Amino acid sequence: MKGFIQTIKNIWSIKELREKLMITFFFLVIYRFGSYVPLPGIDVNEVTRLLAAQADSQQGLLGLLNSFTGGSFNRASILALGIMPYISASIVVQLMGLAVPYLQKLQKDGDSGRKKITQITRWLTIAICLVQAPAYLTLLQTQLLPYSGGFASAYLIDPGTFWFIVPSTIILVTGTVFTMWMGEKITDRGIGNGISILIMVGILADLPRALINAFEIDQTGGIMFLLEIIGLLVVILLCVMLTQAVRKVPVQYVRRAQVGSSSYMRSMTDSVRSYIPLKVNASGVMPIIFAQAIMFLPATLIGFVSDPNSSLSLFFQKVADPFSWQHSVIFAFLIIIFTFFYTAITIPVNQMADDLKRNGGIIPGIKPGKDTADFLDDVLSKITLPGSLFLVVIAVLPAVAHLFGVDQGLAMFYGGTSLLIMVAVILDTIQQINTYLLNHHYDGLMTTGRSKNVA
The missing domain is CATH 1.10.3370.10 (SecY subunit domain)
Incomplete structure (x- = not known):
């Protein structure tokens, strides 16, 4: 706590950061x-x-x-x-x-x-x-x-x-x-x-009201409410891991240098190692947003069904209910599809391969050009699948939490678009504050002064 208070004082002591x-x-x-x-x-x-x-x-x-x-x-x-x-x-x-x-x-x-x-x-x-x-x-x-x-x-x-x-x-x-x-x-x-x-x-x-409602309806003397808070913290930790996780693809840059006197010049090559950080969840929250937009259609189609008690109308009602298993299954399927689609259109592997070739960078064991683009596309496909499945778990957690008795208002914070946005924005803001602190020779908000990537 003492270190945290000192960090707040350090933040306030930087005029530019304080004004921002x-x-x-x-x-x-x-x-x-x-x-x-x-x-x-x-x-x-x-x-x-x-x-x-x-x-x-x-x-x-x-x-x-x-x-x-x-x-x-x-x-x-x-x-x-x-x-x-x-x-x-x-x-x-x-x-x-x-x-x-x-x-x-x-x-x-x-x-x-x-x-x-x-x-x-x-x-x-x-x-x-x-x-x-x-x-x-x-x-x-x-x-x-x-x-x-x-x-x-x-x-x-x-x-x-x-x-x-x-x-x-x-x-x-x-x-x-x-x-x-x-x-x-x-x-x-x-x-x-x-x-x-x-x-x-x-x-x-909406979070304070959701916490108050969950506490008021708890009939176990606060034990259930405490378990719900612990579960929420675990889910937040999983979201941080999903947001920060990357696959590091090694890259080697080769450069030439002339050494020796003007009479005896010789060429030497030096290599600099680096890596390309490919995010496990490169698409962010966009697949969930697109999937939710489509999942809103069943609620609209209910109005076009003549018999409200027909099997088709009942099916649309189930799909439109965000806490039903029918909604969760279709929602998960759409998220996986949109994750691959959005990742494919936002990560230009061909352009990345061309930039590497132009700057003298190579991936060890892979030929420059098309082979590099194919390799990056293959790696991206392999990490996108577990990333999409992890995204599905986060997206359907509100329904799972509600199934276990968590109040609907608080259950919505157990995953989905809302939680992923909050985690991503907070991490980005912390990174910017850390930059100011480190530039002024202060310790950052995180232990190492920067956010860690999970390989």
């Missing part, structure tokens, strides 16, 4: 405050009460969106859409970069190209918001209607009028743009990746 932390904290406070500001014409207390009566609003993709926005989605806040439209736009631009020559050219143009891609992502974010905002307002009306007996109890004005839809759409779009701006400012002037930190803070906002 204060700027980050300032924007996070504004973000959390904005998540409680309701849209004009809505009684936020009544909306919260009505939506709390619906178990479905906390499940599936809607529950994920609400978690990412720190509850803003269910509170009908001006930041209800949060940063998710920007995330969607970034994914679309990234995937289009594989097929659109113009974007491929921008990716190779360095700083100027990145600025243009960022600008394209911003405009695409606004376009997505203009679609999602009216859809969100319509969804809100649909969710409230069966539970309120009409709109009078939740809305101060008629939700179907022009004077509600248009201003609310403009406010929701502005809220997302403002959130995007805060995220970029945190990245530029604060500490860590701003967009990721905003998502993490939104997720963590």
Whole structure:
């Protein structure tokens, strides 16, 4: 504890780091405050009460969106859409970069190209918001209607009028743009990746309430609650291992040097050993996000089935339930597929092989060029399979935890996208803080001053 307190003092003693932390904290406070500001014409207390009566609003993709926005989605806040439209736009631009020559050219143009891609992502974010905002307002009306007996109890004005839809759409779009701006400012002037930190803070906002609920319903004198906390810490440790694990591929760089006097020059070769760190989970949380987007389809298809008691409708209901075994099996299958797909399109083994050849680097025992690309692809395929299986375990753990009696709110923190995002963002932020500490000759937050990779 004494060492930890000294580390905090060291962090506070570095002026630049202190200013960055204060700027980050300032924007996070504004973000959390904005998540409680309701849209004009809505009684936020009544909306919260009505939506709390619906178990479905906390499940599936809607529950994920609400978690990412720190509850803003269910509170009908001006930041209800949060940063998710920007995330969607970034994914679309990234995937289009594989097929659109113009974007491929921008990716190779360095700083100027990145600025243009960022600008394209911003405009695409606004376009997505203009679609999602009216859809969100319509969804809100649909969710409230069966539970309120009409709109009078939740809305101060008629939700179907022009004077509600248009201003609310403009406010929701502005809220997302403002959130995007805060995220970029945190990245530029604060500490860590701003967009990721905003998502993490939104997720963590639900953790205290989940812990309190789990403690209140515990009827074993706190023993079950203690076991749940220990289990959560073990899962977090597994997520850290999954995020940091790499396969080190040895690389040898050969360089030539001239030695001796001008009359007796001779050439000598010197080799420098290095390695290529191939991540076991190179795709991050993207496979889970893609899989969850598809798993939301059964809930949509239920509305198109004429007989709600038919076997097809019951099957869709089971698949849409995130705590059913049917959902877990299909979810796991999709995660494995998307892990291989996303890894294949984001890790350019051919380009890596060309860069090695151009810089005089070789993998011992492997010929440069195509053989190197094939070798890297083979290694990547071998480590992606266990990585995807590990990702499946993390993704379905909430359902397993709920099966063993863990409260639904706390069970959602036992894995899935939320936990992986929190772990990845915290590790990245710690690494940046460590850099500042080590540059000023202080010990880092970790024992060695840097995060270790698990081979």
